[in-house]
Amino acid sequence: MAAELKPRATREAYGEALLELGKRHDNVVALDADLAGSTKSGQFAKAFPERFFNVGVAEANMMAMAAGFAIGGKVPYASTFAVFATGRAYDQVRQSIAQPRLPVRVCASHGGLTVGEDGCTHQSIEDIGLMRLLPNMKVVVPADFNQTYGAVLESYKTEGPMYIRTGRPKTPFLYPEPPATLGRGADVLREGSDISLLACGIMVVRALEAAEELKKRDISAEVVNVSIIKPIDVDTVAASLAKTGCAVTAEEHSIIGGLGDAVQEVAAEYCPVRIGRLGIKDVFGKSGTPDQLLEEFHLTTEHMVGLAEQVLASGK
Amino acid sequence: MVTEAGSGHPGGSLSSADIVTALFFHTMNHRPDEPKWPDRDRFILSKGHCAPVLYAALARSGYFPVCDLLNLRKIDCHLQGHPDMNKTRGVEISSGSLGQGLSVSVGMALAMRLDGLPGQIFTLMGDGESQEGEVWEAVMAGAHYKLSNLTAIVDANGLQIDGFTRDVMNVEPLPAKFEAFGWTAKAIDGHDMAQTVEVLDWSRSVDGPVAIIAKTVKGKGVSFMENQAGWHGKAPTVKEAEQAIMELRGEAVPGSETPAEGETVGG
Numbered sequence: 001m002a003a004e005l006k007p008r009a010t011r012e013a014y015g016e017a018l019l020e021l022g023k024r025h026d027n028v029v030a031l032d033a034d035l036a037g038s039t040k041s042g043q044f045a046k047a048f049p050e051r052f053f054n055v056g057v058a059e060a061n062m063m064a065m066a067a068g069f070a071i072g073g074k075v076p077y078a079s080t081f082a083v084f085a086t087g088r089a090y091d092q093v094r095q096s097i098a099q100p101r102l103p104v105r106v107c108a109s110h111g112g113l114t115v116g117e118d119g120c121t122h123q124s125i126e127d128i129g130l131m132r133l134l135p136n137m138k139v140v141v142p143a144d145f146n147q148t149y150g151a152v153l154e155s156y157k158t159e160g161p162m163y164i165r166t167g168r169p170k171t172p173f174l175y176p177e178p179p180a181t182l183g184r185g186a187d188v189l190r191e192g193s194d195i196s197l198l199a200c201g202i203m204v205v206r207a208l209e210a211a212e213e214l215k216k217r218d219i220s221a222e223v224v225n226v227s228i229i230k231p232i233d234v235d236t237v238a239a240s241l242a243k244t245g246c247a248v249t250a251e252e253h254s255i256i257g258g259l260g261d262a263v264q265e266v267a268a269e270y271c272p273v274r275i276g277r278l279g280i281k282d283v284f285g286k287s288g289t290p291d292q293l294l295e296e297f298h299l300t301t302e303h304m305v306g307l308a309e310q311v312l313a314s315g316k
Numbered sequence: 317m318v319t320e321a322g323s324g325h326p327g328g329s330l331s332s333a334d335i336v337t338a339l340f341f342h343t344m345n346h347r348p349d350e351p352k353w354p355d356r357d358r359f360i361l362s363k364g365h366c367a368p369v370l371y372a373a374l375a376r377s378g379y380f381p382v383c384d385l386l387n388l389r390k391i392d393c394h395l396q397g398h399p400d401m402n403k404t405r406g407v408e409i410s411s412g413s414l415g416q417g418l419s420v421s422v423g424m425a426l427a428m429r430l431d432g433l434p435g436q437i438f439t440l441m442g443d444g445e446s447q448e449g450e451v452w453e454a455v456m457a458g459a460h461y462k463l464s465n466l467t468a469i470v471d472a473n474g475l476q477i478d479g480f481t482r483d484v485m486n487v488e489p490l491p492a493k494f495e496a497f498g499w500t501a502k503a504i505d506g507h508d509m510a511q512t513v514e515v516l517d518w519s520r521s522v523d524g525p526v527a528i529i530a531k532t533v534k535g536k537g538v539s540f541m542e543n544q545a546g547w548h549g550k551a552p553t554v555k556e557a558e559q560a561i562m563e564l565r566g567e568a569v570p571g572s573e574t575p576a577e578g579e580t581v582g583g
Binding site for chain 2: 029051055056058060063064066068069071072073074091092094095096101
């Protein structure tokens with residue numbers, strides 16, 4: 001862990017990388033739906049006002065407009081909160097972006113419960129599932145500032161549509177530098193032999209902490225940062241499952257449709273092992289501080305340790 | 317075409333046939349042998365279910381062989397039930413879920429403006445389609461960005477799947493609505509070719525976006541289809557299709573007591 005760096009939000013990395021892309025490429029355009037200050041697209045807006053389009057509170061129009069920009073040869077980055085980018089504008093993302101395989105980057109900030117006090121209306125717990133269901137759609141959930149920065153820079157060259165989920169809260173650094181590439185999207189951050197901890201987003205740092213705690217209990221945990229949820233890196237995931245024989249997945253998302261399901265699908269097809277899914281248990285969120293919510297919805301390091309022990313106790 | 321397919325949308329295709337004809341064979345600068353010519357005008361079919369009229373115009377312009385039309389909606393044919401930009405030569409956007417075409421057009425118009433391209437975008441919508449809220453988000457944006465390179469044409473045939481538009485959910489007065497949003501709006505008779513051609517040409521010269529509300533007759537030119545909501549999405553039988561083609565050609569239909577109305581007769 002790059003502990004010496006002060007925690008920063010992944011949405012801030014989006015804003016900085018978008019600005020850098022704007023400097024590098026004339027055909028990058030950005031759209032936002034009256035949340036440029038929150039999603040951090042505002043930095044791009046300030047530097048390149050002629051290439052920034054604030055469509056107002058109209059997410060459906062924004063997504064279809066982004067498709068129009070892509071048809072016109074631009075590389076559009078369309079940002080808003082995850083809950084609106086996916087749920088509010090699902091049909092536009094489906095029909096006008098995903099089906100025609102247009103290179104639109106749907107950049108969703110404020111993913112998950114850690115939106116905090118705004119409560120369940122603004123907490124996206126199903127966005128990864130919604131996006132994963134769409135053919136052609138690549139789904140990316142980076143784990144820290146640097147990985148987000150690298151992912152956004154890399155996205156410029158990616159063919160077809162992409163969903164990038166970032167978060168509101170400050171998150172510890174895991175990568176000392178922005179990686180040049182996400183590769184195939186499954187990074188083994190810590191080798192282990194007893195159980196695999198497969199996590200995404202803000203849960204990756206908790207997985208590393210859980211592995212440390214498990215070590216104290218003589219359990220060797222392998223930690224895999226799965227930053228590309230779709231297409232998931234089947235080889236790396238299956239190899240880790242085969243090596244350890246059981247796993248816990250962890251995500252700031254419903255246990256239905258997200259990383260947990262994606263890993264279980266790999267397991268079911270290639271390496272059937274016992275898997276415990278740490279996530280939101282098919283309920284909506286509520287108001288509270290991010291930390292209170294993570295505690296109440298069982299998304300802490302301690303809960304991950306507990307689930308890992310439970311999985312191990314039930315036998316491989 | 318629709319008879320061969322066994323399904324499809326003849327009503328709205330016929331109501332907009334005169335408009336599409338005016339666009340493809342008079343108004344638009346386009347090169348069927350170079351579909352991606354950057355300086356071309358763009359035709360956007362937002363009401364994607366009227367794919368048959370788009371396909372007919374593309375085929376007759378030379379984008380692909382006319383004989384392809386008989387394979388509409390068939391498993392190995394590029395002519396999908398609703399337009400697919402990645403499958404059919406000359407199709408500018410994939411459409412079919414109503415309400416999105418004008419938004420896509422706004423994005424395209426802005427991209428073209430950034431690149432200094434001269435083309436005009438002509439977006440064909442339905443009056444029933446205008447019930448979609450997204451249409452008005454796009455209308456707002458078109459005015460906000462002062463898109464002089466955007467012309468929207470509403471094929472106002474007054475009918476939708478479940479009946480008359482005024483009964484299902486009244487969208488009128490459309491010209492006043494567009495004007496209130498900051499567009500220049502003009503109502504025309506969408507079957508008066510001279511007027512249609514004149515207004516389409518004029519729309520290029522207007523500062524800001526233009527909405528042309530074209531009053532049309534659903535099922536235009538086919539006596540048994542005209543103004544019948546039931547012909548929104550139903551394929552004619554072989555016999556019905558034969559009669560329809562004869563009527564459209566202005567030929568006498570055997571056994572009919574009154575002369576069939578030809579396509580050049582106003583209505």
